[in-house]
Amino acid sequence: MHWVLNMAFPSLALPIALLSITLCWLGPVWAQSFDERFSDWPVDLKIQGKLIVANTLSDMATIAPLLDQSRREQSLLLVAPADQQSILVEQYDQLFDQVIPVESLTSASEQAGVEVIAWHVSPYFQTAYHYLDRYRRNFQELLDTGKTLIVVGPNAAWCSKMFLANDELPPSIKPGANFLLDCLLHMPSADSEPASEQAKVLSVLTVYPRSVGILLDSETALKLDGRKIQVAGAGAATFLLAGNTRQPNRVERVVPRSLESRQRVTEWLLDLTEWRRDAIDRTLEEFPSAEPGEPCVDNGKLFIVGGGGLPEGLMESFVQAAGGPRQARLVYVPCSEAEVIEDRPGMLSLWEKMGVAAVDFIHTKDRQRANDDEQFYAPLESATGVWFGGGRQWNFADSYYGTTTHRLMKEVLTRGGAIGGSSAGASVQARYLARATPIENFRIMALGYERGGLGFLSGVAIDQHFTQRRRQKDMTQLVDRYPQLLGIGIDETTALVVEKSLARVVGQGQVYFYDRNLPVCQDRPDYIALQAGQIFDLAERKVVESE
Numbered sequence: 001m002h003w004v005l006n007m008a009f010p011s012l013a014l015p016i017a018l019l020s021i022t023l024c025w026l027g028p029v030w031a032q033s034f035d036e037r038f039s040d041w042p043v044d045l046k047i048q049g050k051l052i053v054a055n056t057l058s059d060m061a062t063i064a065p066l067l068d069q070s071r072r073e074q075s076l077l078l079v080a081p082a083d084q085q086s087i088l089v090e091q092y093d094q095l096f097d098q099v100i101p102v103e104s105l106t107s108a109s110e111q112a113g114v115e116v117i118a119w120h121v122s123p124y125f126q127t128a129y130h131y132l133d134r135y136r137r138n139f140q141e142l143l144d145t146g147k148t149l150i151v152v153g154p155n156a157a158w159c160s161k162m163f164l165a166n167d168e169l170p171p172s173i174k175p176g177a178n179f180l181l182d183c184l185l186h187m188p189s190a191d192s193e194p195a196s197e198q199a200k201v202l203s204v205l206t207v208y209p210r211s212v213g214i215l216l217d218s219e220t221a222l223k224l225d226g227r228k229i230q231v232a233g234a235g236a237a238t239f240l241l242a243g244n245t246r247q248p249n250r251v252e253r254v255v256p257r258s259l260e261s262r263q264r265v266t267e268w269l270l271d272l273t274e275w276r277r278d279a280i281d282r283t284l285e286e287f288p289s290a291e292p293g294e295p296c297v298d299n300g301k302l303f304i305v306g307g308g309g310l311p312e313g314l315m316e317s318f319v320q321a322a323g324g325p326r327q328a329r330l331v332y333v334p335c336s337e338a339e340v341i342e343d344r345p346g347m348l349s350l351w352e353k354m355g356v357a358a359v360d361f362i363h364t365k366d367r368q369r370a371n372d373d374e375q376f377y378a379p380l381e382s383a384t385g386v387w388f389g390g391g392r393q394w395n396f397a398d399s400y401y402g403t404t405t406h407r408l409m410k411e412v413l414t415r416g417g418a419i420g421g422s423s424a425g426a427s428v429q430a431r432y433l434a435r436a437t438p439i440e441n442f443r444i445m446a447l448g449y450e451r452g453g454l455g456f457l458s459g460v461a462i463d464q465h466f467t468q469r470r471r472q473k474d475m476t477q478l479v480d481r482y483p484q485l486l487g488i489g490i491d492e493t494t495a496l497v498v499e500k501s502l503a504r505v506v507g508q509g510q511v512y513f514y515d516r517n518l519p520v521c522q523d524r525p526d527y528i529a530l531q532a533g534q535i536f537d538l539a540e541r542k543v544v545e546s547e
Helices: 002-008 010-026 060-066 082-092 123-127 129-144 154-159 194-207 272-281 314-321 346-353 367-372 374-381 394-400 404-414 472-481
Strands: 050-054 075-079 098-102 116-120 148-152 160-164 173-175 180-186 212-216 220-225 228-233 237-241 250-254 297-305 329-333 358-361 385-388 418-422 430-432 457-463 486-490 494-500 502-507 510-514 528-531 534-537 542-546
Touching (some): 050 060, 050 180, 060 082, 075 082, 082 098, 082 116, 116 129, 148 154, 154 160, 154 180, 160 194, 180 194, 180 272, 194 212, 194 237, 212 220, 228 250, 237 272, 297 314, 297 404, 297 457, 297 486, 314 385, 314 418, 314 494, 314 502, 329 374, 346 358, 367 374, 367 394, 367 404, 374 404, 394 404, 404 418, 472 486, 472 510, 486 494, 494 510, 502 510, 528 534
Parallel strands (some): 075 098, 160 180, 180 212, 297 418, 329 358, 329 385, 385 418, 430 457, 457 486
Antiparallel strands (some): 050 220, 160 173, 212 237, 220 228, 237 250, 297 494, 494 502, 502 534, 534 542
């Protein structure tokens, strides 16, 4: 066909030849589909400062466990009615080095020299809603500079995205300051019926399903520090998400931390971003799909390492798959919760010692930057290989899911390049993201984060450090819940190298394949274990050969 066109239109010969070469290099444009959406993940993942809210507190010493005990030498600007100031100054004097009382906050300049502002709200402020916008601007500036805001009184609920303006049914909803990101904070009286208050909040959440409901008990303070929530005082905080036809209501309580009794961290610490993600996820199509995509890499190769060090020669194979040292253009993606990585990653030095001509790294916690900043994601536009570091895989989802950066990562494979990663950098290569809880990492299925994989390989769930951390029962639980997925557990210093649908085992340990298309017998393992040199067809779900 090309020969015929060249004979008929000689002037098109060179462009057609170049097009043919380009298409051979690119392969099918559908090789790596990109249907992940930027809107499926929150943009503001945390606040920069600390927020403490409560309705009624008899003694401000209640909040002491929520303060940084190593920084008592801070000044506090106390904004409170005159008839409350003397007792509040006395209470706050036990917590802060200096307390500066004023009756109202008239300008942002008043907060410039303080680390903390405490606003004790009179009940009449509920009817003075138009005054709140001035406070919102000043308080937002405080939080944006990393300082602490304490709001106590009936209007503390105003700190959330929306709040109940009355106790009627149906309740009247008003917009708040959204310091408590995407939340509806409700603080019922001590004598109210908990079940009816829950029902009231859930009725609102059914109308605003992408919001998180919070019921805060009397004599209880709640702190949001970045994205983590704790409480202190006599009660607890109840967190709610509205159910739907697929999922029930989600209801969990966070209690004060006890130093005397044994508690799981998840009893006293909550990650708000995880809950916000779960709220969004409930409004989307079912995931994982009953018929997930076929686990096949049409172009390029995947290098999926179980952590604990690389198998001998694996990095050399990765560089070769990315075009060889002279042609490879490699990008390293660290897995870090830090806003900025100060030191140059050691991976770049390793690649340079191997003779790789072009190396770079990218890192951000700003999703908007990952989506819009051309200078940030420019290294990926010509990359032939990308390597993901180890850490906690939810960081990758937070930073890149559905962004332009994510799309460009997938295009590296479309061009026939290589994608690799170890530990967290292994799990994130699947479309389903296993073990992505931001608090602890004991749960293999993390509500809100299951959809967060970067999706270079569909139809699978990948776990790492597998036998070393005794994670076999976790994978059994996952594939029992999602039998449509092929479960893959990878030992340390062991890797899968995937080309097309064939996955070759490399390294010292084993790789375990959990296939619920096969019968499960009580007297034998519910997995197939392969070692170095053996090959598994991911699409056909069978061992095909050994080297």
